[in-house]
Amino acid sequence: MMTKGRIEAFTDGVLAIIITIMVLELKVPHGGAFEDLKPLIPVFGSYILSFIYIAIYWNNHHHMMHTVQHVTGTILWANMHLLFWLSLVPFTTGWMGENHFSSASVFLYGIVLLGAALAYFILQTTIIKSHGKTSILARALGKDLKGKASPILYITGIATAFVNIWISGALFIAVAIMWLIPDRRIERTLRDKN
Amino acid sequence: MMTKGRIEAFTDGVLAIIITIMVLELKVPHGGAFEDLKPLIPVFGSYILSFIYIAIYWNNHHHMMHTVQHVTGTILWANMHLLFWLSLVPFTTGWMGENHFSSASVFLYGIVLLGAALAYFILQTTIIKSHGKTSILARALGKDLKGKASPILYITGIATAFVNIWISGALFIAVAIMWLIPDRRIERTLRDKN
Amino acid sequence: MMTKGRIEAFTDGVLAIIITIMVLELKVPHGGAFEDLKPLIPVFGSYILSFIYIAIYWNNHHHMMHTVQHVTGTILWANMHLLFWLSLVPFTTGWMGENHFSSASVFLYGIVLLGAALAYFILQTTIIKSHGKTSILARALGKDLKGKASPILYITGIATAFVNIWISGALFIAVAIMWLIPDRRIERTLRDKN
Amino acid sequence: MMTKGRIEAFTDGVLAIIITIMVLELKVPHGGAFEDLKPLIPVFGSYILSFIYIAIYWNNHHHMMHTVQHVTGTILWANMHLLFWLSLVPFTTGWMGENHFSSASVFLYGIVLLGAALAYFILQTTIIKSHGKTSILARALGKDLKGKASPILYITGIATAFVNIWISGALFIAVAIMWLIPDRRIERTLRDKN
Numbered sequence: 103m104m105t106k107g108r109i110e111a112f113t114d115g116v117l118a119i120i121i122t123i124m125v126l127e128l129k130v131p132h133g134g135a136f137e138d139l140k141p142l143i144p145v146f147g148s149y150i151l152s153f154i155y156i157a158i159y160w161n162n163h164h165h166m167m168h169t170v171q172h173v174t175g176t177i178l179w180a181n182m183h184l185l186f187w188l189s190l191v192p193f194t195t196g197w198m199g200e201n202h203f204s205s206a207s208v209f210l211y212g213i214v215l216l217g218a219a220l221a222y223f224i225l226q227t228t229i230i231k232s233h234g235k236t237s238i239l240a241r242a243l244g245k246d247l248k249g250k251a252s253p254i255l256y257i258t259g260i261a262t263a264f265v266n267i268w269i270s271g272a273l274f275i276a277v278a279i280m281w282l283i284p285d286r287r288i289e290r291t292l293r294d295k296n
Numbered sequence: 297m298m299t300k301g302r303i304e305a306f307t308d309g310v311l312a313i314i315i316t317i318m319v320l321e322l323k324v325p326h327g328g329a330f331e332d333l334k335p336l337i338p339v340f341g342s343y344i345l346s347f348i349y350i351a352i353y354w355n356n357h358h359h360m361m362h363t364v365q366h367v368t369g370t371i372l373w374a375n376m377h378l379l380f381w382l383s384l385v386p387f388t389t390g391w392m393g394e395n396h397f398s399s400a401s402v403f404l405y406g407i408v409l410l411g412a413a414l415a416y417f418i419l420q421t422t423i424i425k426s427h428g429k430t431s432i433l434a435r436a437l438g439k440d441l442k443g444k445a446s447p448i449l450y451i452t453g454i455a456t457a458f459v460n461i462w463i464s465g466a467l468f469i470a471v472a473i474m475w476l477i478p479d480r481r482i483e484r485t486l487r488d489k490n
Numbered sequence: 491m492m493t494k495g496r497i498e499a500f501t502d503g504v505l506a507i508i509i510t511i512m513v514l515e516l517k518v519p520h521g522g523a524f525e526d527l528k529p530l531i532p533v534f535g536s537y538i539l540s541f542i543y544i545a546i547y548w549n550n551h552h553h554m555m556h557t558v559q560h561v562t563g564t565i566l567w568a569n570m571h572l573l574f575w576l577s578l579v580p581f582t583t584g585w586m587g588e589n590h591f592s593s594a595s596v597f598l599y600g601i602v603l604l605g606a607a608l609a610y611f612i613l614q615t616t617i618i619k620s621h622g623k624t625s626i627l628a629r630a631l632g633k634d635l636k637g638k639a640s641p642i643l644y645i646t647g648i649a650t651a652f653v654n655i656w657i658s659g660a661l662f663i664a665v666a667i668m669w670l671i672p673d674r675r676i677e678r679t680l681r682d683k684n
Numbered sequence: 685m686m687t688k689g690r691i692e693a694f695t696d697g698v699l700a701i702i703i704t705i706m707v708l709e710l711k712v713p714h715g716g717a718f719e720d721l722k723p724l725i726p727v728f729g730s731y732i733l734s735f736i737y738i739a740i741y742w743n744n745h746h747h748m749m750h751t752v753q754h755v756t757g758t759i760l761w762a763n764m765h766l767l768f769w770l771s772l773v774p775f776t777t778g779w780m781g782e783n784h785f786s787s788a789s790v791f792l793y794g795i796v797l798l799g800a801a802l803a804y805f806i807l808q809t810t811i812i813k814s815h816g817k818t819s820i821l822a823r824a825l826g827k828d829l830k831g832k833a834s835p836i837l838y839i840t841g842i843a844t845a846f847v848n849i850w851i852s853g854a855l856f857i858a859v860a861i862m863w864l865i866p867d868r869r870i871e872r873t874l875r876d877k878n
Binding site: 105108111112115116118119120123126127175178179182185186189190192193196197200201202204206207210 | 304305308309311312313315316317319320322324325326327328329330332333344347351354355358362476
């Protein structure tokens, strides 16, 4: 009943704004020398990581939506739920960067990543439910190892935030790299079908 | 004459920005410990409520537009009027959150919600007028109980803001929940037609 | 060669952001009482005026684009030029509001309105040139009284800013009202053609 | 597999936000006289230059995408890489403007321009690789003199930033003008094909 186009357009809009608004946390320093940029280095580092995360979400969302044939009210709200978690990324990115990766800020960053991952999983499950177990998405995901590994890695990263933030950081980066490696499951399944 | 697509795209853009810009009211605190987040809790609470409200408006707008066949100048301006009220939501959300739900801020929050509800009602009426009483939207709305109950609940919430803000808060949350419950009137009417 | 859709989408995006970003000039006050909102009243007044102006530009742009059949490089840059002037509206709106309509701020507000009006006129002329004098747009505009009256009223408003800002304000509001009155030239011409 | 439309829409969204968000660096001054605007003049100058740069990128991106027939994962990530560099433009623009074109800020501005130019080149190469050497884009670019001259001019501008910022500024403006001169390569090649 609902058109896929408008849910995609709205999601694109929100993600485009999130990814661009994050850069506002890079507050222009008052001094004009290179050393004035020093305090911004951790903010910049967290910005790069979050930029990649939002880009991955956009990419995966794009592919997943490709398989959707009809948008129900439940899919729409599951999508809003995902956007809610992602909308918190600029805040946690800024907090983590400005406080030089304090344990609490790394912990919260992980919580938001975990929340987004679970929201994505719920959205995925909702789509599969309404399209059937033999749908393109269901077959493409298969065992969905990446989808299952991510929350485990996030939870580990959250747990280690008060022990050693470098372990947490390494885990959060590892998940990003894992998703950056091309994943052709959906593309392949779509091609096989034709 | 006018294309439906561009009014939808503009509305989507504005709503996507409103929903994302609200998060900027969550100002990154200078300290890096959990207790530094404490003052943000009411801001975060009001953010969640407003996020849900904007999402509901987007959802309902989406469905309503589905039934529109031609966009007149009056529809366009009624839509702009709605966007004007919604554009004030980030401000009232921030004011309410930062002042720990002071009576005045809860009052104003209710006024903006009421303004948006009336603007939505005007837009709806404008569309029905230009499409006829037997149009899809007119038939789908029926008695439009929700649409009529909302302003009454808002007005009650506004009136109680100086008596007890918890009553106001409960009423504003109640309206949100009422709209979250799936409303399949338009979908059903469209389906019956085919 | 170039597709009309993407220039429309980009313009919609920029206008949607301009109209929404302006609201950020309404800085959330620290106090939670009504009197804390008092200093914001002039900012709010200038916000309403600018909101209507951007809405008018979006509306007129929308109609004008309707008549465009091919987008040349010159049209594209004339459009960017218009967006440049409109992008300055949030700044002049904020400056005017925060300084309680000081002469200088009203003067500058008028300059930006004039710049946008001239940029719109250039865009219009560019489109007519590339589509021919018998094109829909050329015939629809006719003598283009509104388009010619606006700059004159703006210039008068700019000139009176250092004499009496109320005259300037009245003139800027008058132009907005003039454009709000439905203008069916393009719609009628398009209809006549069919 | 992937649709061209959504990558265009996302890019349009990000560029529209970047171009509009830059204006927020023009902080509304507290005084209401003309002299209060004086400190903003360099910020305004850098804003104009960056506005033109983003507009050029949007324009060129638009034309390049016109020749794309299928979007691979590599193209998508090359595009994200370009958006990353462009997302840094508001920050470097603000820093350069607020510090009256200090050597370090001009240097960094050049670095970001160079980064964006290289990212654009990578995106272009990626598209040509996946579409073949006889593709429209490959033939349209020919020797791609502009594309090759730009990085050289940027590097010269970066190198002279600590000698004389006026040379750097002149070079960065020169590149912008070079791209503003209509470039009909792609349009011509597309036309020849039909």
